[in-house]
Amino acid sequence: MENGDSVTIELQALLKKTPLIETKSFSIYKVPDQIRQSNVEAYTPMLVSIGPLHHDDPRLQKMEDYKLLYYKYFTQISNASLPELVSCVRKLEPRIRASYSEKINLTADEFVKMILVDSAFIIELFFRVKWKKDDVILSQPWLLIRIAYDLILLENQLPFFVLEELYNLAYALVVTNGGHEFSLMHLAVSFFSFILNNPPEPAHDSSILHFTDMIRCLYLKQPSCGRERKQMALSYGANELSEAGVKFIVNKPSASHGCILDMEFKNGTLRIPHIEVHDGTEIWLRNVVALEQCYYPYKHYISDYVRFIGQLIRTQKDAGVLIKAGIIDYMIGGGNDLSSVAKLFSDVRNNMVVTSTSVDYLQICDDMNAYYNHPWHSKMATLRRDYFTTPWTTVASIAGIVLLILTVIQTVCSLLQV
Incomplete structure (x- = not known):
């Protein structure tokens, strides 16, 4: 009984001690291990740490001098004094801390200092790129590109609201170029333009969580389609579908958006938006997918x-079909191994947990499966696969058909002569 009482007392103490975790406030996460393990480097900053999750990484300390230099430039041209900037971050500190899914072991002063220096670095970097101010970073394109990739990693984020507050406070909407004001969103989109397929800038009142979320929003128009608790099941790859007569065409973006999700299958033609597949594609895809797994389940x-x-690209031949159609621009490492395109999408979807699927995608999969399985289309696919796979088999098949026709004609003529 005494033992039972002591356990009860300890458990009651735990109820008082254990903090309630408000998961709704989280927007910046450590990538779950089961997702991270497939490619650790795609989620880990290589040059610069932003925010607390990689703050003490010894590999990233070289960039601290660059950050301090940019912090100095930022404060020199800011309309707000340093005490005002510090006060702004200090006021937002609880909200900023609550944005991270991990416990942050920094004092209030250490945390405020880190947030202000990192924010100043980002804003100043955006300015210098926009107005092409040459310096030690901008004079080294490889360094700038690597920093840009680090800035879209889910684990390497600052909440967008703190960047925006500091930006507005420091420049008070007097940042002009020919009389035009530039929002922080405008500068960010301009900075990341080489990663993106030129999508439009979202509305200024868009609710952006951070840069990883911004990449998602830029690629994603506001979805109006419903979702169903079904698994996507496309039974055939692009090459098989092509053999069955399916045509693949680039679905050009409208003037209002550049959504990569705008696909349509109609009358045997699949329209897919253009996408560039390069060395950085896997990075932004992986991190946006990780964000969706954590924040948009x-x-x-x-x-x-x-x-x-x-599911559409399973082999080199499948990749070749979409590349030939102009749907994919393939620029991975300068190589010619098309299997890397298939591997990229296969690897990114590993360990992905899905609860539902867009009804548009479900319908496209059903329609394409039905198209392939239509008796005429399936026979045409078999004919192409068995007799027209290469130029030599095509020539041999045509020669055989011609020979058969001539034989039939000869036979008929012989019968008529009897």
């Missing part, structure tokens, strides 16, 4: 896209 539209393309 019921609205994982980019994950739907990755799953669909992954």
Whole structure:
């Protein structure tokens, strides 16, 4: 009884001690281990740490001098004094801390200092790129590109609201170029333009969590389609579908958006938006998918896209079909191994947990499966696969058909002469 009482007392103490975790406030996460293990480097900053999750990484300390230099430039041209900037961050500190899913072991002063220096570095970097101010970073394109990739990693984020507050405070909307004001969003989109397929800038009142979320929003128009608790099941790859007569055409973006999800299958033609596949594609895809897994578990539209393309591209031949159609621009490492395209989408969708699928994708998969399985289309696919796979087999098949026709004609003529 005494033992039972002591356990009860200890458990009651735990109830008082254990903090309630408000998961709704989280927007910046450590990538779950089961996702991270497939490619650790795609989620880990290589040059610069932003925010607390990689703050003490010894590999990233070289960039601290660059950050301090940019912090100095930022404060020199800021309309707000340093005490005002510090006060701004200190006021937002609880909200900033609550944005991270991990416990942050920094004092209030250490945390405020880190947030201000990192924020100043980002804003100043955006300015210098926009107005092409040459310096030690901008004079080294490889360094700038690597920093840009680090800035879209899910684990390497600052909440967008703190960047925006400091930006507005420091420049008070007097940042002009020919009389035009530039928002922080405008500068960010301009900075990341080489990663993106030129999508439009989102509205200024868009609710952006951070840069990883911004990449998702830029690629994703506001989805109006519903979702169903079904798994996506495309039974055939692009090459098989092509053999059955399916045509693949680039679905050009409209003037209002550049959504990569705009696909349509109609009358045997699949229209897919253009996408550039280069060395950085896997980075942004992986991190956006990781964000959806953590923050958008019921609205994982980019994950739907990755799953669909992954099922469409299973082999080098499948990749070749989409590249030939101009749907994919392939620029991975300068090589010619098309299997890396298939591997990219296959790897990104590994360990992905999905709860539902866009009804648009489900319909496209059903329609394409039905198209392939139509008796005429399936026979045409078999004919192409068995007799027209290479130029030599095509020539041999045509020669055989011609020979058969001539034989039939000869036979008929012989019968008529009897």
